[in-house]
Amino acid sequence: MKEISFGAKFSYGIGTMTYSIKDAAFAIFVLLFYKQVLGLSGTLTGLAIFISVMWDAVSDPMIGAWSDRLKSRWGRRHPMMVAGTLPLAFSFIMLFSPLDAVRDTQWPLFFWLLASVIAVRTFLTVFIIPHTAMGAEISDDYHERTSIVNFRTNLGWTIGVLLPAITLPLLFKDAGGIDGRFVIENYYYYGWVSFFAVILVATICIVGTRQFIPRLKEVASRNKPSIGFSGMIRDTLATLGNENFKRIIFLDLAMGAMMGVMGALNMIAYTYFWELTVLQISVLALASIAAVTIFFPGMSFIAQRWQKQTLLKFSVIGLFFNTLWLYPARLLDLLPENGSALLFVFIFINMMLFTGLTIIRTVNIHSIMADIADEHELKTGRRQEGVFFAAAAFATKFVMGFGYMVAGPLLDIIGLEAGVAPGDVPDTALLGIGVIMGPVLALLYVVPWWMSTKLDVSKERLAEVHSKLRSGEQIPDGPV
Template sequence: MVTRYLALLKTASAKPYCGDYNQTETYTPLLTLRQRALYGVGGAVFSVKEAAYSIFVLIFYTQVLGLAGSIAGLVMLLAILWDAVNDPLIGGWSDRFQSRWGRRHPFMLAGAIPMGIGFIGLFYPPAAITEDTWLLAAWLLFWSLWIRTFLSFFSIPHLAMAAELTTDYYERSRLLGARTFFGFICAVALPALALLVLFPTINEIDGRFVAGNYPMYGLWSCLLVWLVAGLAIGGTPRHPGERKVAAKKNASPTTVTALFKDFALILRNLNFRNILFYDAAASASYGILISLNVLAWTYYWELSTTQLSVVLALPSIIGVPLAVWAMGPLGKRWSKHRILQLTIGLMIAVAMSVYLLRWLDWLPANDHPLVFVALLLQMLAWMFLFVIRVICAFSIIADVTDEHELEHGTRQEGGFFAAMGFTTKLAGAAGPLYAGIVLDVINLQEGMLPGAIAQQTLDGLALSLLVGVIPLLLLAWRFTYAISMSPQKLAHIQAQLRAREEQKN
């Protein structure tokens, strides 16, 4: 599948141009197939964290170790709130940073190694810790803060590179499509493989409820982070067409106050503010869906471990490359913000589909193969649409960095992607927090097994999922109509930037 996708990237690489403002104002080819692929594989670093927290952490700490769902959700929210300080500082710092290894790579290396170690600690709490509720909550908080801090060191500079590697409107979508492809494949392939190998059902005991299975998953996560981060760091250029930053900014010291002033400056861009509001709502809906989906598949739909691994993996294996390919023809027909509008509208219908079919009594009992097929098709459609929305949103941000440069004379790619990364992570925390509260409200307690749950509890789980997801998607849909970045608008912005540089020279 990866080989096929690399071939697809090669076919789709129409105009990979990047302006090197440090040396010349001519736009020269920069990106090769190898660079796009090695940049893209770095997206898997973020996905290792997403896979852990969306699939395993909540079940491990609540259903296996006995931590209350509301406490687990609150702990993960506190870890996210730390990113309000952490993310803008790292993003602004990497914008101002100068070294012979470039602005981004030193941060990426500093983040990858300790982040991997964090997964070992997260999934291997000592016995003395697990026996005390507050010690267990503190353990979860410590390692969550650790992982998120060093994830920011890697992922924010990595995202910022996308705006530097190319200035082409369509090529940015292809480049971020590569990142999204590898990220989503990792996000589903890692847990799907783990469900089959590390968490199998043995003697009618579901492996997800066996504490001894989790330390090996932590080790797998650690090694994968080191592998993909190493490929991304070693395979991307150290100075990817970095543009000149205003002389005034170069001369100013890199203080905490200066970094937060940089962060405040990017929020003056109207397009960017609307993207933030849109993404906060869309990401929160995704966090809730993925957190409760695992519980719904386990208890409401009674999927086996094998079926669960297929529902996690197959839609991404098919839907992600299909979405990346579809961005080509869709991009020729509509601008990125129009694609967002269509995508979010369809996601609302897809999220509701299988539950409406169940409540209308149009689906058979859970043990019927048609139920599994319906869930598989729903996830395929959802994944296809979700990947398109992610590519469009991040690609628009890369374009907005040019708009910001025209307005303020500074390059702040790291700041823009830090702000986007923070709102995405903050909104994503809504998933575990909401799911933890739902567990307590519907009385889904530690040790409960599929097939032995009261119907009232199951209905509460399904209803809670839709109540959490649909209103947020509607809000995100509203903000897509306030975003505007067409190919013509970007070309006009970049022409003005080139004219300005020519006047300076």
């Protein structure tokens, strides 16, 4: 198959920015806004996020299976991407614009948050699952798939860090001696920024990937799904018979649990533990941009020299050690005082390493997932990229919800009160944040490292699978 052009990869990859816009909102703003600004308890905030993820347990696989079976002149991916775009954009306005009538009472505010996050997650799923599945169908080449996922991952990281980096100093700057992060109206404007960002990147992706529709239809024609709703359920459950798929899902679950807690607490830690200013938090985005600048071209170089499974193991080990040094060093008084330039350099380096290693992990996991879809076709005769990537997406979202479910109550337990100013936080609360963000999170890396050693996804194995698919061979049912 011929190499995919830069422009085509860019048009495809930019679609993942819809997911990054969601991640930016949830990782940076949602917990701070609802708990510290609006006063919703951390437990209820975490519960709302967790319930929304339980809804994903139903919606993600069904939407993935529906996309796999959809037939239209636009193929089986693009119609759903179009359908999800506008509702997703409006969901961000809803999330950051709770009505005055619900702001001052716990349970009405809880249900507003719950409805908002369910809307965001559902319509994001309608767009992102078909989009991600498309990436496995654009090419079946071992290295080209890694290149495609590399575009998607790095473009996602770019908007994920730039959006809050730009909006924090513009929308959340101090005014009249008041920290902009604690002004309700600023979040309303952020919701509108998210709205327009979703519309822009989704439209570019949909229009720019129309050229792939003939290729997608050809791949879809090989799909042999079971008939009816019960058949769809059976086909979905059949994916769990793939041993490599189960291992990659467990790996992602463990990684996501760590990412979920970290994502939920990052803004809290920056604000209270490190006492960073809004400008400093914005500048931290440059650490991620530096990592993207290095690894965007660098992934192609290292992917040609090491196999995906090897790079995956390396990234997990690297993330483990990167988690162990920054927060523990502060707890042991080995770092300069808050406010010093040298301390900020250390935080910057930690973020750059985290981003680079996470890019390596994400690119290789998603590239491996595309290879597993080929393996599954050889076994069953069914092309189920939608189901595979829906399950992977749910695993990630489940543990992100788990992160909020854990982080919210933990903030209540350690005594971080709503509205408290940086510098006025009890030492016990600061100790709790440091322990969670350091040694506790590091322990979660044991499972993904172990799972990465069990995968059988070599380049030679994929070549064997493709050879059998081209010859029309299909192996009998059983573990692949």
